[in-house]
Amino acid sequence: MKRWHKIIVALLALLGCAFYWLLYDNRPGDTAPAPLDIASLRAAANAMPGNKPDTISVETVARGALADTMLVAGSGFGRRDQGVHSFRIATGDQSIILDSGLSAESNAAMPFYKHDGDAYARVLAALPRARLIVVTHEHLDHIGGVLAAQNWANVSPRTRITREQVDHPEVTAPLEWPKGSRETYQPLSYQGMLPIAPGVVLIKAPSHTPGSQMMFVQLATGREYLFMGDISSMDRNWRETRARSRLVGDLFVGENRAAVFGWLKAFKALHEANPQVVMVPSHDAVTVDEMVQAGLLKRGF
Numbered sequence: 001m002k003r004w005h006k007i008i009v010a011l012l013a014l015l016g017c018a019f020y021w022l023l024y025d026n027r028p029g030d031t032a033p034a035p036l037d038i039a040s041l042r043a044a045a046n047a048m049p050g051n052k053p054d055t056i057s058v059e060t061v062a063r064g065a066l067a068d069t070m071l072v073a074g075s076g077f078g079r080r081d082q083g084v085h086s087f088r089i090a091t092g093d094q095s096i097i098l099d100s101g102l103s104a105e106s107n108a109a110m111p112f113y114k115h116d117g118d119a120y121a122r123v124l125a126a127l128p129r130a131r132l133i134v135v136t137h138e139h140l141d142h143i144g145g146v147l148a149a150q151n152w153a154n155v156s157p158r159t160r161i162t163r164e165q166v167d168h169p170e171v172t173a174p175l176e177w178p179k180g181s182r183e184t185y186q187p188l189s190y191q192g193m194l195p196i197a198p199g200v201v202l203i204k205a206p207s208h209t210p211g212s213q214m215m216f217v218q219l220a221t222g223r224e225y226l227f228m229g230d231i232s233s234m235d236r237n238w239r240e241t242r243a244r245s246r247l248v249g250d251l252f253v254g255e256n257r258a259a260v261f262g263w264l265k266a267f268k269a270l271h272e273a274n275p276q277v278v279m280v281p282s283h284d285a286v287t288v289d290e291m292v293q294a295g296l297l298k299r300g301f
């Protein structure tokens, strides 16, 4: 073989390895499943007396698709729609908002998402009417609506941004908190699980970001939901124990991949033992559509 032939072969091999490692590698490692048992979740959901929620509705603030393997390592180059969602958990006329979408300006940095200005306006309108506002994590497509400066004074007293979410503005960047607001903000501090309303529980889950958390909801009807945030952006993440690609998870997000795998294993085990729990992935627009069709979520605030 000529010398330049050898160089080309070596370069191709290197490219192949990089391609595999960045986009397809999904070795889950030996991380133990994270602690997540249904008895503790139910005990927390029943810790506060009062009426439990009756309806959960959803707004899709942006929608589009990247190649599947970007968010679900090793799943190929199909394109299943992804969405930026905001959820409203209602008990009569009281509501809790989970995640708040992102503005058109923030969306411009993610051109694969088409922004829905009307849906975003409905989310912004719902924020000052909510009793509580929480976010699954501090990325701008989840905390964006909350930090929208024009209604911060109205919205801020209703928010329960956690200590870890407040402490990591570099994770929220390039979106910034309204000027001076972060320094004086009184964050929510808790460990493990925290009931925030009858039937509604926050679960601390640092992994995708330092401030990641999840929400467990038990409706008045008894139906239960686990909002997994970006630990399981897509339905296949938890069903197949597949993390994000390393390109997105390691290089762009800088997430704790081992911790993500620990939660993904826990989701699968929880669902195997309790198949009636509705597992809600944060960005899977097709799964959210199916849940709307099935009457598990209501479309629109």
Ligand SMILES: [Zn+2]
Binding pocket: 137, 139, 208, 230
């Ligand atoms: Zn995220």
